[in-house]
Amino acid sequence: MKSEIKPTVINERDSAESSNPSQEFPQPRRLARRSFLRNLGMGAALLAPGAALLGSASKALAANGRQRLNAGDVAILQLLAAAELIEADLWQQYKELGGVDSPESGYRAGLEILDGDQPQYISDNTDDELSHAAFLNAYLRSKGERQVDLRQFANLPPSQVSFVPQTGRLTNLKQLTVDTSWWTRYRSTTNPDFGATFPNAVPSLNIGLHTAIPRNDDELGDPNNPSDHVKAIAFTAGFHFGYIEQGGTSLYATLAQKVTSLEVLRILLSIGGSEIMHFQTWQDKAGNATSLTDVDPINNSTVTFIDLTTGQPETLQANLIMPEPCEFISRNLPPCAIIRPSGPGQLDARGAINSFIADGLFRGQPPQFFQLLNSLASAADAAEREVGD
Numbered sequence: 347m348k349s350e351i352k353p354t355v356i357n358e359r360d361s362a363e364s365s366n367p368s369q370e371f372p373q374p375r376r377l378a379r380r381s382f383l384r385n386l387g388m389g390a391a392l393l394a395p396g397a398a399l400l401g402s403a404s405k406a407l408a409a410n411g412r413q414r415l416n417a418g419d420v421a422i423l424q425l426l427a428a429a430e431l432i433e434a435d436l437w438q439q440y441k442e443l444g445g446v447d448s449p450e451s452g453y454r455a456g457l458e459i460l461d462g463d464q465p466q467y468i469s470d471n472t473d474d475e476l477s478h479a480a481f482l483n484a485y486l487r488s489k490g491e492r493q494v495d496l497r498q499f500a501n502l503p504p505s506q507v508s509f510v511p512q513t514g515r516l517t518n519l520k521q522l523t524v525d526t527s528w529w530t531r532y533r534s535t536t537n538p539d540f541g542a543t544f545p546n547a548v549p550s551l552n553i554g555l556h557t558a559i560p561r562n563d564d565e566l567g568d569p570n571n572p573s574d575h576v577k578a579i580a581f582t583a584g585f586h587f588g589y590i591e592q593g594g595t596s597l598y599a600t601l602a603q604k605v606t607s608l609e610v611l612r613i614l615l616s617i618g619g620s621e622i623m624h625f626q627t628w629q630d631k632a633g634n635a636t637s638l639t640d641v642d643p644i645n646n647s648t649v650t651f652i653d654l655t656t657g658q659p660e661t662l663q664a665n666l667i668m669p670e671p672c673e674f675i676s677r678n679l680p681p682c683a684i685i686r687p688s689g690p691g692q693l694d695a696r697g698a699i700n701s702f703i704a705d706g707l708f709r710g711q712p713p714q715f716f717q718l719l720n721s722l723a724s725a726a727d728a729a730e731r732e733v734g735d
């Protein structure tokens with residue numbers, strides 16, 4: 347547990363900077379939520395200076411004068427910082443095309459079929475992820491630990507839609523294979539921690555490649571008469587939102603069981619709770635997709651959505667959005683309404699990263715990117731709760 351991971355993209359701990367606590371924890375500002383987060387941005391967090399220069403005599407103390415974290419807590423926070431940067435990148439792409447400030451389009455109209463407030467929710471989910479990434483990196487820095495910086499891997503091409511900034515991205519939303527079994531998992535009385543598996547709610551999304559964003563201006567569609575093609579792209583996004591956030595929900599619950607510091611536990615429970623709120627929102631909306639079948643000529647794939655609001659078994663019924671009580675801890679105990687999975691070997695760090703890889707999020711990234719994520723995930727999963735210190 348004492349060995350340190352030193353991925354090359356982590357900022358150097360020893361870059362000189364004032365140890366003034368006020369610089370480690372910026373004063374809260376009374377700015378409007380959106381303007382604050384717009385100014386914050388993902389890049390801004392990563393441009394923040396490194397941690398205070400620590401002398402050998404002060405190695406037990408963080409830059410803010412508090413006790414240093416153990417290696418396991420640092421590994422968990424670094425993995426989560428990477429996951430949040432990934433979330434922020436993909437949500438930023440959704441926000442550009444379907445957020446509250448996006449131009450009217452068939453895509454946006456398709457999202458609004460799921461819920462009229464969908465653009466607002468997309469913008470706010472994006473802001474939340476930016477804040478998670480920035481906070482986790484700032485917290486690592488405040489403890490004298492290395493921050494996570496993935497900017498060197500932000501080279502994937504964005505949507506070619508004319509109003510989308512043509513800057514490199516970390517994630518690929520144009521060739522996804524979306525696992526929608528989370529939908530039936532949360533409507534089931536069984537639990538993946540006991541080995542249960544679940545069918546997909548939208549089986550065709552889990553086969554072949556699908557885009558969740560319009561790839562060019564032609565695909566943006568007519569805001570007043572969205573085609574089935576652009577609606578299919580929007581509905582794919584709607585189920586992808588839930589897929590992403592159920593992953594975060596289980597990841598935080600799983601890793602929280604490995605942390606040592608009570609303050610780090612507080613961070614994981616509190617940010618993890620935010621992921622749960624995201625997930626619950628999206629699983630309420632995705633079920634409003636309307637029946638259609640669409641063939642995507644670019645990915646050469648077909649997707650079929652059915653009306654989940656009427657005539658469905660309980661494992662598919664759209665309005666059953668509260669977690670069905672299921673087996674938990676022991677089959678000798680009564681069923682319990684919980685988030686799941688939360689046990690080892692499911693959506694732990696490696697499980698979550700492998701799931702994102704299978705989703706196609708990183709299609710086009712070089713081997714070094716996967717090596718970095720795997721090393722961060724392995725270190726986080728190797729963390730062990732240390733008690734009695």
Ligand SMILES: [Fe+2]
Pocket residue numbers: 430433474475478594621
């Ligand atoms: Fe997040």
Ligand SMILES: [Fe+2]
Pocket residue numbers: 433475590591594621624
């Ligand atoms: Fe999230």
